[in-house]
Amino acid sequence: MNFFRALKRYWSFAVYAAKADLQEEVANSYLNWLWWILEPMSSMLVYVLIFGVVFKTDEAYFPIFVFIGITVWDYFSRCVTSSVDLIRNNQHIISRIYIPKYILLIQRMLVLCFKMLISWGLVALLMIAYKVPIGVNLLYMIPNLIVFFVFCFACSLYFLHFGVYVSDLSRLVAIVLNLMFYLTGIFFNIQKGLPAPFGYLLQRMNPIAHLIFCMRKSLLYNETPSRIMLSIWLIISLLLAAGGIRLINKNENNYVKII
Amino acid sequence: MKEIAIDVSDVKITYKLLKNFSIQKNLLRRDAEDAEEFEAVKGVSFQVEKGEILGIIGKNGSGKSTLLRAIAGVFCPNSGTVDLKGNTISLLSLGLGFKGTLSGRKNIFISGMLLGFTEKQIKEKEEEIIEFAELGEFIDRPVKTYSSGMYSKLAFSITCNLETDIILVDEVLSVGDEGFQRKSLAKMESLIQDKDRTVIIVSHSIETLEKLCDRVMWLDAGRIMDIGQAQKVLSKYQEFMTTR
Numbered sequence: 105m106n107f108f109r110a111l112k113r114y115w116s117f118a119v120y121a122a123k124a125d126l127q128e129e130v131a132n133s134y135l136n137w138l139w140w141i142l143e144p145m146s147s148m149l150v151y152v153l154i155f156g157v158v159f160k161t162d163e164a165y166f167p168i169f170v171f172i173g174i175t176v177w178d179y180f181s182r183c184v185t186s187s188v189d190l191i192r193n194n195q196h197i198i199s200r201i202y203i204p205k206y207i208l209l210i211q212r213m214l215v216l217c218f219k220m221l222i223s224w225g226l227v228a229l230l231m232i233a234y235k236v237p238i239g240v241n242l243l244y245m246i247p248n249l250i251v252f253f254v255f256c257f258a259c260s261l262y263f264l265h266f267g268v269y270v271s272d273l274s275r276l277v278a279i280v281l282n283l284m285f286y287l288t289g290i291f292f293n294i295q296k297g298l299p300a301p302f303g304y305l306l307q308r309m310n311p312i313a314h315l316i317f318c319m320r321k322s323l324l325y326n327e328t329p330s331r332i333m334l335s336i337w338l339i340i341s342l343l344l345a346a347g348g349i350r351l352i353n354k355n356e357n358n359y360v361k362i363i
Numbered sequence: 364m365k366e367i368a369i370d371v372s373d374v375k376i377t378y379k380l381l382k383n384f385s386i387q388k389n390l391l392r393r394d395a396e397d398a399e400e401f402e403a404v405k406g407v408s409f410q411v412e413k414g415e416i417l418g419i420i421g422k423n424g425s426g427k428s429t430l431l432r433a434i435a436g437v438f439c440p441n442s443g444t445v446d447l448k449g450n451t452i453s454l455l456s457l458g459l460g461f462k463g464t465l466s467g468r469k470n471i472f473i474s475g476m477l478l479g480f481t482e483k484q485i486k487e488k489e490e491e492i493i494e495f496a497e498l499g500e501f502i503d504r505p506v507k508t509y510s511s512g513m514y515s516k517l518a519f520s521i522t523c524n525l526e527t528d529i530i531l532v533d534e535v536l537s538v539g540d541e542g543f544q545r546k547s548l549a550k551m552e553s554l555i556q557d558k559d560r561t562v563i564i565v566s567h568s569i570e571t572l573e574k575l576c577d578r579v580m581w582l583d584a585g586r587i588m589d590i591g592q593a594q595k596v597l598s599k600y601q602e603f604m605t606t607r
Contacts, residue, residue, distance in 0.1 A: 117476035124465055124473055131464040131505070200456040201477055202436035357439040360432075361378055 107349050110204040118207055122214035144223045147174055151291040163293060165324050168230045172323060173290035175223040176316050179216050180256055181281050186212050187260035188267035188274045191359050198360050205356045206349060209260055213253070231323065239326035248318045251334055255311050255341040261348025268359045288313045311337050368450055368529060368561040369411040369434065374443035376404040376429055376585075403429040405585035406443070416555050416562045418576035418593065420569070420600055426585040427565045431531050434563065450528035450561070453478050457518035463507035467498060467517050470506055474521045488524050495550070496520035497543070516543055523550050530555065532564040569597050 130136040151170045155161050163169050187209055191198065194208050231238070267273050287294070287306060294313055295303040307313050314337065318329035378401045404426040411417050419427050433440050434447075435454040460477045461470050471492055475485040493502050496517045498509075506514065532551075555562040555575060566572055572579055572593060579596040581588040588603075589596045 113479070116482055117473075120472055120476055120482070121460075124462055124469060127469075128462055128464045197460050197477060199432075199437065200454060200459055203477065357437075360438050 107204075107206075110207065111210070114204065114207040118211040118214060121211045122218070125211070125215045126218060140219050140222045141226065144171070144174055144178065144226065155291050161292070165231075165234050165236055168227060168234060168236065168324060169320060170291050171223070171227055171230060172320055173288070173316050175220060175227065176252065176312065176319065177285065177288060177290050178223070179220045179252075180259075180312050181285070182216055183213060183256045183260050184263055184281065185274070185277060187264040188277055190264050191268045192363050195360075195363055199363075202357075205264065205352050205359065206261060209257065209264055213257065213260075217253075227323070236324060237326060238323070241322045241326045241328055244322040244329050245319065247334055247338075248315060248322060248329065251338045251341060252315045254338065254345060255315070258341045258344035258348055261345065261352060265348070265351050265355060268362055284310070284312070288316065290316070308333060311341075366413040366448075367410050368413040368415070368448055369563070370444075370446040370448070371410070371430075371434065372408050372444050372446070374404055374407050374430070374433060374440040374445060375402065376426070376433055376438075377402050377441045403585055404433070404440070407582075407585070407587055408443075409580060409587065409590055411561055411563065413561055414558045415578065416564065416576045418572035418579040419563060419565045419582060420567070420572060420579055420597065421582035421588075422604070424584075425582045427582055428533055430582070431533055431563065431565050435531050447529065451479065452529040452531065453522070453525075453527040454531040454533065455522045456533070457515055457522065459518075459522075461506055461514075461518070464505050466504060467496075467502040467506055467509070468493070470517070471521055474518075475525050478522075478525055478527070480525055485525070492517075492520045492524045495524060512540060512543075519547055523547070523554055526554065526560070528559070529561045529563075532562065532566075534566055569601060573597055 133139060135142070148167060148171045151174070152167045155170070156166045190208050190212065191205060197203065197208075198205070263273070263277065270276075288310060289295075289297065289307070295307050295317075297303060298306060307317050314333060318334065321327040321329050407426075407430060409417075419430070421427050431454065432438060434445050435452060436445075437454070458474070460473045462473065465473075468489075471489060472482065472485055475488075476482065496502070496513075496519075498513060498517060501509065501513060502517075506517070509517070532555075552575065554560065555564075564572065564575060576593045578591060579593045579600075580590040581596050581600050589599055
């Protein structure tokens, strides 16, 4: 089925099911929605304590610097991790009815989006508390986020596909994500922190590192992110997504036979 | 000639008995065995007219459910085609997409939307579904607090009140207590006897198929043994099963 037609047809299902997932999460835990705030807040506190107090960093607005990194990284890593087992976890649906498999991914991304929105709300509060001067570059958050979502969607499509065939992919993904976490500069400035030219290159070649860099620029320093780099990553992400959708369209009807 | 609603042509379905590829297993063992193939459906062709009720019978493992799922579009046949002539289709299955911690009412929407209905269409049917399921105030309580009978009543009510042009039924004719069983069978009958609705029923029960179907197809080991007038095929099948 054509991607946009499928999206139109199943969009309301994806939204409804995402809301249901969130309600289910709330119903299942004691502190319910408080966790959505407590979780990112506490990991920020840990990093601030270790890197801000113990190792003494001179990065401006360090807690917000870290919090932006965590917000973006959490979304990316959760999106990729959950897509690996997405088909297996939805076996009860896909073995009984046809549904374009990337709709399940979109449903998952919507759930994560909601949680990310809370994190961005906390970032805004912190920015007010630290009196961060803001300017017109704040608007660059829109293209920053668009490129980010397209990239996450594109990556996750491939993990969704290969997760069906490779049963221990989730272990491999955990290791790679762990490595990538340190190469993304969540709690330090990779350009300054790593020896030249690796830091400079990594900040541009690692898409998540680059997008975090762009978001910090627009939010914290009122600087314009590189429009060329953003466009390059948008084009790469769109091409990757198109390839991923094709891959899934071609193979999705075999998934149920394998799991 | 009557309008054709389902056209199945030379459908073959193979399962690869491939154990999942595992990085760990394949790195440690070089002699990864080749995938074994198992052909569940071996070149089946038939047509179903609009408004017709076709029964499928056959012993376990004859490929009935596999064929039904291929018609529903759950997976593609390895070769051959299934043409539904643009009709909407659903495979009756109980409790599709149900989430235990959510209320019955919310699950009606999740299930209905998965079946391809819009929120508005489901809203129109909501009261009818709730009334038919006889759940009363339980409809706003989490599904996990339901007894198994209540659960299947709700599930049955959803699938039977949200109607598509073609309905595929895989042995879900009786649920709940005796009273509800009678009611659900009556509902089922009125549903499939609608002259515009095309139905395929898979069942082991000769009695059910005899009562409901115009024609019956007998499958054995993935091949059609016979297809034709219900009573004729069913008595042949019965004879085959007793002399075996």
